Amino acid sequence: MLKIKKLHKSYPIGDSSLHVLKGIDLSVESGEMVAIMGSSGSGKSTLLNIIGMLDEADEGEYILDNVPIKNLTEKKAAIYRNKFLGFIFQSFNLINYKNALDNVALPLYYQGLKRKERIEKGLFHLEKVGLRDWATHLPNELSGGQKQRVAIARALAANPKLLLADEPTGALDTKTSYEIMEFIQSLNDEGKTILMVTHEEDIANMCKRIVRLKDGVIMEDSFVEQVRAEQYV
Amino acid sequence: MFDRDLWREIFQSINMNRTRTLLSGFTVAFAILLFAVLFGIANGLGNTFADAFVDDASNSIFVMSGRTTKAHKGMQAGRRIQFKNEDYDYLKNEFGDKVQYITARIYKSVNASFRNEKNTYDVRACHPDHQYLENTLMAEGRFINQSDLDNKTKVIVIGRLVEEDLFLKTTALGKYVNLNGIQYKVVGVFEDEGGDNEERKIYMPVTTAQQVYGSNDYIDQINLTYNPNMNHDQALAFGRTITNKLKNRFSVASNDQRAIRIRNMAEANKGVETMTSGLGILILVIGFGTLIAGIVGISNIMIFIVKERTKEIGIRKALGASPKSIVSLILVESVLITTIAGYMGLLAGTGILSWVGPSLETYFIKDPSVSTSLVIGATITLIIAGTIAGYLPAKKASRIKPIVALRDD
Numbered sequence: 001m002l003k004i005k006k007l008h009k010s011y012p013i014g015d016s017s018l019h020v021l022k023g024i025d026l027s028v029e030s031g032e033m034v035a036i037m038g039s040s041g042s043g044k045s046t047l048l049n050i051i052g053m054l055d056e057a058d059e060g061e062y063i064l065d066n067v068p069i070k071n072l073t074e075k076k077a078a079i080y081r082n083k084f085l086g087f088i089f090q091s092f093n094l095i096n097y098k099n100a101l102d103n104v105a106l107p108l109y110y111q112g113l114k115r116k117e118r119i120e121k122g123l124f125h126l127e128k129v130g131l132r133d134w135a136t137h138l139p140n141e142l143s144g145g146q147k148q149r150v151a152i153a154r155a156l157a158a159n160p161k162l163l164l165a166d167e168p169t170g171a172l173d174t175k176t177s178y179e180i181m182e183f184i185q186s187l188n189d190e191g192k193t194i195l196m197v198t199h200e201e202d203i204a205n206m207c208k209r210i211v212r213l214k215d216g217v218i219m220e221d222s223f224v225e226q227v228r229a230e231q232y233v
Numbered sequence: 234m235f236d237r238d239l240w241r242e243i244f245q246s247i248n249m250n251r252t253r254t255l256l257s258g259f260t261v262a263f264a265i266l267l268f269a270v271l272f273g274i275a276n277g278l279g280n281t282f283a284d285a286f287v288d289d290a291s292n293s294i295f296v297m298s299g300r301t302t303k304a305h306k307g308m309q310a311g312r313r314i315q316f317k318n319e320d321y322d323y324l325k326n327e328f329g330d331k332v333q334y335i336t337a338r339i340y341k342s343v344n345a346s347f348r349n350e351k352n353t354y355d356v357r358a359c360h361p362d363h364q365y366l367e368n369t370l371m372a373e374g375r376f377i378n379q380s381d382l383d384n385k386t387k388v389i390v391i392g393r394l395v396e397e398d399l400f401l402k403t404t405a406l407g408k409y410v411n412l413n414g415i416q417y418k419v420v421g422v423f424e425d426e427g428g429d430n431e432e433r434k435i436y437m438p439v440t441t442a443q444q445v446y447g448s449n450d451y452i453d454q455i456n457l458t459y460n461p462n463m464n465h466d467q468a469l470a471f472g473r474t475i476t477n478k479l480k481n482r483f484s485v486a487s488n489d490q491r492a493i494r495i496r497n498m499a500e501a502n503k504g505v506e507t508m509t510s511g512l513g514i515l516i517l518v519i520g521f522g523t524l525i526a527g528i529v530g531i532s533n534i535m536i537f538i539v540k541e542r543t544k545e546i547g548i549r550k551a552l553g554a555s556p557k558s559i560v561s562l563i564l565v566e567s568v569l570i571t572t573i574a575g576y577m578g579l580l581a582g583t584g585i586l587s588w589v590g591p592s593l594e595t596y597f598i599k600d601p602s603v604s605t606s607l608v609i610g611a612t613i614t615l616i617i618a619g620t621i622a623g624y625l626p627a628k629k630a631s632r633i634k635p636i637v638a639l640r641d642d
Contacts, residue, residue: 054551054639074555074556074631075555078550079553081553082552087551089639093544093547094548095545095549097249097250098249102245107552110554154552158552
């Protein structure tokens with residue numbers, strides 16, 4: 001599903017440069033649920049952004065679903081992001097002047113679907129996250145948990161191969177966090193491949209595999225016994 | 234690019250961001266409004282200026298006589314030069330088609346009365362061509378004609394204000410007015426744009442005046458217009474030729490400045506032309522100035538809009554928006570707002586001009602207006618400039634890395 005070899009990334013800071021990723025090797029199979037952990041500055045978010053094609057690596061190889069991701073034009077990157085990837089952000093990143101349904105349907109718009117189909121699919125995914133009744137509400141009329149669920153519905157709408165979540169529970173309280181994790185687990189049960197960045201142990205333990213980063217290298221990569229979230233809800 | 238979904242996206246964005254839309258629209262509308270109003274006022278000034286010179290034909294030459302100041306050919310200085318009918322004929326025949334219209338003038342002051350109304354007026358005795366030289370407009374009846382001259386008939390043409398003074402509210406045409414004891418028939422009433430003074434004149438045939446007031450063939454002044462096909466230099470040369478020939482004819486020293494004098498409008502016209510072109514440059518500067526101000530305003534708004542939408546653009550890109558779709562989203566929205574706001578500014582500007590226009594005449598601004606095509610041209614210029622100004626930030630926005638746009642501030 002996803003193969004990364006000897007990935008390097010550095011950011012220029014003034015005259016010098018900060019070496020953030022120092023040769024990452026990672027491979028993820030279809031249906032996995034992986035948590036990337038590490039303290040702040042360990043490079044975990046940078047890794048996720050490169051996987052999400054939001055950022056480019058300086059060196060190394062990245063193959064997603066047998067497609068080498070290299071020297072992408074903006075246009076190609078847009079198509080790949082739309083086709084392969086669904087994003088879930090810590091701060092939700094909903095468009096604040098669009099209602100829940102329009103937000104969910106936006107990736108479908110960029111897929112070139114007709115409006116009728118977009119509404120149909122958008123409502124289907126809202127239904128799935130349990131917010132069909134909130135379809136016409138603007139993001140600022142929703143609670144944090146509801147916003148994240150709209151964002152998840154949006155990430156699912158384009159039926160991506162890989163879901164990328166950057167601290168999906170970072171802005172939520174514990175109870176809501178577990179509800180969101182329960183939902184993400186159920187998506188994984190259905191076969192979705194999920195990659196998430198987190199720094200919370202309990203959230204990481206709800207995944208099936210934990211990759212620990214420190215100072216730009218992988219310190220530990222282990223499969224864990226998944227803690228089901230529903231027992232806390 | 235212009236599919237219905239794009240429009241739906243744009244209308245949603247406009248509808249949900251009303252303040253932004255109103256602000257940017259207001260800037261554009263105000264720029265066009267200013268353009269229309271300033272241009273209109275400048276045009277109004279131009280109109281006033283043009284009007285100030287319509288009293289007399291702009292190609293006139295006035296020929297006047299006085300006393301000699303220098304002894305010449307055995308004659309003493311101080312000799313009075315008197316024009317006669319033969320001099321009028323001489324000028325008329327000597328220069329052929331170089332002369333367009335020509336008239337003699339005799340000045341008299343008369344006491345005029347009709348029934349109980351009395352007043353003093355200046356009489357100008359003249360030839361029929363005088364009408365064209367003075368831009369006299371006939372309100373009623375006719376001007377002096379050749380048959381009046383031939384028969385020395387006692388007819389007069391009176392100014393609009395003379396009719397008002399003597400005839401009060403009644404019509405003067407066909408009635409008889411007493412001028413210094415002699416009855417004259419009013420055959421015409423005229424208007425003149427040269428002001429009230431010009432409309433308090435009375436015209437009569439030159440031959441009638443000569444017979445009634447002196448039994449001679451003296452004339453006071455000769456006015457003519459030169460062929461309008463002459464250019465400025467030719468007109469000035471023509472004026473000098475007339476002076477020289479007349480000086481010869483009356484045996485006046487060629488360096489005598491007083492005996493024969495001419496006033497050539499071609500000399501004044503040079504000044505008028507300079508003023509008019511100066512005003513034209515002023516109008517251009519005003520036009521360009523407001524347009525540039527508008528363009529700068531739009532550019533600023535576009536930069537602001539792109540900045541404000543950076544995060545939204547990042548989200549859209551993360552969801553798979555192509556750079557092209559980002560550019561068209563921003564550009565089409567701004568072009569749409571510019572067009573609508575520009576049109577409203579145009580309506581407001583022309584509306585204001587036609588509303589306050591009439592009351593501005595006291596400030597030397599007459600009939601201030603702009604041609605619609607000019608304002609539409611200005612609006613289109615603004616739209617194109619706005620598009621170019623907006624394209625660069627939009628292009629830049631489309632290149633923003635989503636990760637930069639999505640970074641939490």
